[in-house]
Amino acid sequence: MPKINLNRQGEAELEKTHQKMVLKGFSKNTVDNYKSSLKPFFKYFENQSLKSVTKEQIEGYVFELISKYKISESAQNTIINAIKCYYEHALGLPREYYNITRPKKSQDLPNVLHSKEVKEIINSPSNLKHKTILHTIYGAGLRVGELIRLRVVDVRSEEGYIFIKDSKGKKDRHTVLSKHLLELLREYYKIYKPAYWLFEGQTGGQYSSTSIQSIYRKAVKDTNGNPWSTPHTLRHSFATHLMERGTSLRHIQAALGHNSSKTTEIYTRVLAINNKTIKSPLDTMYESVSLDENKTTS
Template sequence: MFTGKYTVEEEQQTINQPKFTLNELSLLALAQAEQKLILKGYSPNTLKCYKSELACFLKYFENLDLKNITKDQIESYIYHLISKYKISESRQNGAINAIKFYYEQILGMPREYYDIQRPKKANQLPNTLSIEEVYKLINAPKNLKHRAILTTIYAAGLRMSELLNLRLKDIRSDEGYIFVKGGKGKKDRHTVLSNNLLKLLRNYYKDYKPSYWLFEGQDGGKYSASSVQSIFRGAQKASGANPWSTPHTLRHSFATHLLENGENLRNIQVLLGHESSKTTEIYTHVIG
């Protein structure tokens, strides 16, 4: 729960906004939202995002009664974020989701009343790398652990959070698969464990001997997302990979390469953990 001062930099990922503190009423509102999010079982990433967005929202309207704020005022606030801080469409949606959660779940306001205008979804295809580009990128790091991290993302088609949550016992070498516990939507699944990846992970284990998490940080806890991002950027620069690529590009490339090699779309959907086949079908447009 929140005590004392809360500054935006504790949670806020967008660095354009200045620091601020919240008054006692806003801190209480934020604490109520955090408690409800935890009780409803929201993921740590969602919890962090909603707390951050609500803090900004509460600061903006801290001198007004939140129950009397209109839909137009909320949309004006979103416009303020867009015009002043040039926030992305993703963050626009994050802010809207957090605000709607507060009004519907904390204040008990009607859902339809806060049907806030959202950015039009761009019809963009996933960015991918060729097999040759992936090979150069994942083999660019000299550090064995770093190579293992990048290779696991690609060879198993993992999301960043799924990689960081892998435990030693999730590598089912006897059965030939990786167990992904609590992926997106808190759904468990199996994904592929190739012989090459298994060999690399065994070499990594011999050198690093992690005790619980497959990839441990210096304190023995989970590896951090920022560290993976740093590893990727270094490999990206060293390999000459396209600058728009991200760790998630490796997951997109995994799916695209499977499809190019004739893998069944339904099987790819299962490996990726997509709830809807329509999400997976977008890769058919990537390969034409």
């Protein structure tokens, strides 16, 4: 999509929406995504009163974006949610259901790595901080945003858990603290001595998400790992490996911070299915036939 330059009215509406979202405690990512989605919307209807825009016009606008720019299903939903946010929060109009056609949610399976591949990737960095970062993401099933917001005090070694503050949906939660990870964190702490954030940048402050992406990409390249995987793949692998070992769905849901068990249930669809976990009825059929033949012969 082309770069958008808004007129004064559009800029004013964008700033009004920004203020409302901040006051309501929207996450920084949500604020940034909604603002990016609203800029072309304000530009498109800049010669019309935004209050007078109909739902049919909004649907036509979204259809044009899909047709012209091939926007993804995720982007389509974000645009609709951003527009809904503008009308309800910035303009203060009554909350209502916007009967705008939304794309059917994709049923893609999350990308998951084998335990051996995970071990090679997270042990690849020679830098202790980098190695500890990758171990923490996998060992606790964290999102990258959660990792960079970890404070030193969030590692509750006595109680045996990691405290996650303000995770997705502004919720606090606990997740598992691996004994192996705890040993690694203690070694890391002795050398780097972080003051407030568990993982600090070179000049202090939070570690950046782009740096974590770079660490992970290098580790994947050095180990000839799956080139399509990302740091978030470690979180998917954490959940799937727990499920393979028989951990209850409820405990996995709590560790990941999912609101609904339906979100966690997707990992049941990525469990390894092979001749060691499931016996094909074809084998059972031929085994029974062999037994019958033996009986007849004897």
